[in-house]
Amino acid sequence: MTQNQAQWTALRDAVDGEWIAQLAQAMVEIPSVTMQEAEVCQFYAAQLRELGFDVDERRVTDGRYNIYARLPGTGDGPSLMLNGHLDTIPIGDCVPCRREGDRLYGRGATDMKGAMAAKLGALRALKSVGVTLAGDLWLSAIVGHEEPEAEKDGPLALIEDWKNGRIGGDRILIGEGWNELWVMSMGTMVFEIELTSPRGGTHTTYVPFGENPIRFLGDLIQRIAAYQEELDRGGLHPLAGAERIDVGTVEAGDYFNRTPVLCRLTGTLRWGPRANAEEALAELRELAAPIAEAGQLELNVNMIHEREPFETPGDDPAVQAVAQAHRFVHGGQAEITGKRIVGDANLYVNLGGVPSFYYGPSNETAHSDGEWVSLSRLTQAAQVYALTAAEYCGLNGNGR
Ligand SMILES: [Zn+2]
Incomplete structure (x- = not known):
């Protein structure tokens, strides 16, 4: 010994x-x-x-x-x-x-x-x-x-x-x-994505559904689903696996036949040490930007709370x-x-x-x-x- x-x-x-x-x-x-x-x-x-x-x-x-x-x-x-x-x-x-x-x-x-x-x-x-x-x-x-x-x-x-x-x-x-x-540990961010219609609320009869902000909120949700599939496929962290995007709340509209002025989605993002919170937020913004643009909606992407990885x-x-x-x-x-x-x-x-x-x-x-x-x-x-x-x-x- x-x-x-x-x-x-x-x-x-x-x-x-x-x-x-x-x-x-x-x-x-x-x-x-x-x-x-x-x-x-x-x-x-x-x-x-x-x-x-x-x-x-x-x-x-x-x-x-x-x-x-x-x-x-x-x-x-x-x-x-x-x-x-x-x-x-x-x-x-x-x-x-x-x-x-x-x-x-x-x-x-x-x-x-x-x-x-x-x-x-x-x-x-x-x-x-x-x-x-x-x-x-x-x-x-x-x-x-x-x-x-x-x-x-x-x-x-x-x-x-x-x-x-x-x-x-x-x-x-x-x-x-x-x-x-x-x-x-991955970073965690509680985020909020807002799509706002500059046109204000309008009787739905005058707005084709293809122009209704709700439709673009739907597109955003689908884009998030596709993004998670991308995360699951590539860039896995060797210790912690795939990054995650999760959605907790979706709000839009205030009346059954009026187009919504504001669509808001909140969720949680968990990302690896490859990026800091500001960079991860910028990625989210990039994800949502083409959808806002297609719907002629104002886009707001905010961090409510974050912890760096x-x-x-x-x-x-x-x-x-x-x-x-x-x-x-x-x-x-x-x-x-x-x-x-x-x-x-x-x-x-x-x-x-x-x-x-x-x-x-x-x-x-x-x-x-x-x-x-x-x-x-x-x-x-x-x-x-x-x-x-x-x-x-x-x-x-x-x-x-
Ligand atoms: Zn403890």
């Missing part, structure tokens, strides 16, 4: 699964629906202090704090930030918190208090083995992730803090999702560090994946400029009424996080 393997084995074995399980349960027992995270944040900060960390409580709004802590490195290695959120969706009809065999049930168990407990378990193991990392290891627990009313205030505060140097991290590893390397290369040293740690713990390769759904990495990469990606214990029951997490997978995730820090930040002052 090489020195490195011996250290890795010691670090892996220093992760205390029962400690993590009890911590995760205590965290799930504290309700922390978005905007009401104060108690769980205080609890989490107290745990960090008990482990000997200085805790930086960053006020986001009154009573709501992002929690930051740092395991200082000797200064010459790259730094890593472990990140996740402490808020949950509303508890609703979710099963009450209870532990049964390998499972911990309750709102937030898998999304994502389990992972946040695992991160503390990793820091605890690193401390107990007396490892000195070459680069800093940061931990951030944020508020305001889940519910739209928070408008992502926790993640945005973190980005601000990272930019002004309050916190650090050359990479952000989010403990969200499955135990795979999720390194790419992100992609962190699979051969990035931090991604590779997790891959290696995963192999050590699980004995097999972690899958490299991309998804159509967006998350905080889209913000960290595009607004903060920090390469980011995800690796979590699990996600299968997130947002379901039967939410639970496997406790053994929490232990394994903690082992992977601890070994990733050793690999990426460098062990014993030997920076990579």
Whole structure:
């Protein structure tokens, strides 16, 4: 066994699964629906202090704090930030918190208090083995992730803090999702396409159907259907597959025998890292322009809301560090994946400029009424996080 393997084995074995399980349960027992995270944040900060960390409580709004802590490195290695959120969706009809065999049930168990407990378990193991990392290891627990009313205030505060140097991290590893390397997300845009008739409303008897704006709205819908077929055929992203255009609402007209003045269609576009939101919007405009022109209609294409795509290369040293740690713990390769759904990495990469990606214990029951997490997978995730820090930040002052 090489020195490195011996250290890795010691670090892996220093992760205390029962400690993590009890911590995760205590965290799930504290309700922390978005905007009401104060108690769980205080609890989490107290745990960090008990482990000997200085805790930086960053006020986001009154009573709501992002929690930051740092395991200082000797200064010459790259730094890593472990990140996740402490808020949950509303508890609703979710099963009450209870532990049964390998499972911990309750709102937030898998999304994502389990992972946040695992991160503390990793820091605890690193401390107990007396490892000195070459680069800093940061931990951030944020508020305001889940519910739209928070408008992502926790993640945005973190980005601000990272930019002004309050916190650090050359990479952000989010403990969200499955135990795979999720390194790419498509962008998401809610869009609105409006076709307006400059002629105003007219009795339909005076307008041939071929000139009725509704007919052109129909053409637009058909064009969107054809566009999706084009997307399905070509330019598939190797990790996330085909881009998607979906339509949610169509409105037109206000009376049965009057031509509509305004036709409006809203939907969602999910596109890959090949383009930014403005470029994707321009493509939509290009799609609709010939139809508006044929109908002599004014065209308006707007973004209601957008999140830019992100992609962190699979051969990035931090991604590779997790891959290696995963192999050590699980004995097999972690899958490299991309998804159509967006998350905080889209913000960290595009607004903060920090390469980011995800690796979590699990996600299968997130947002379901039967939410639970496997406790053994929490232990394994903690082992992977601890070994990733050793690999990426460098062990014993030997920076990579
Ligand atoms: Zn989550």
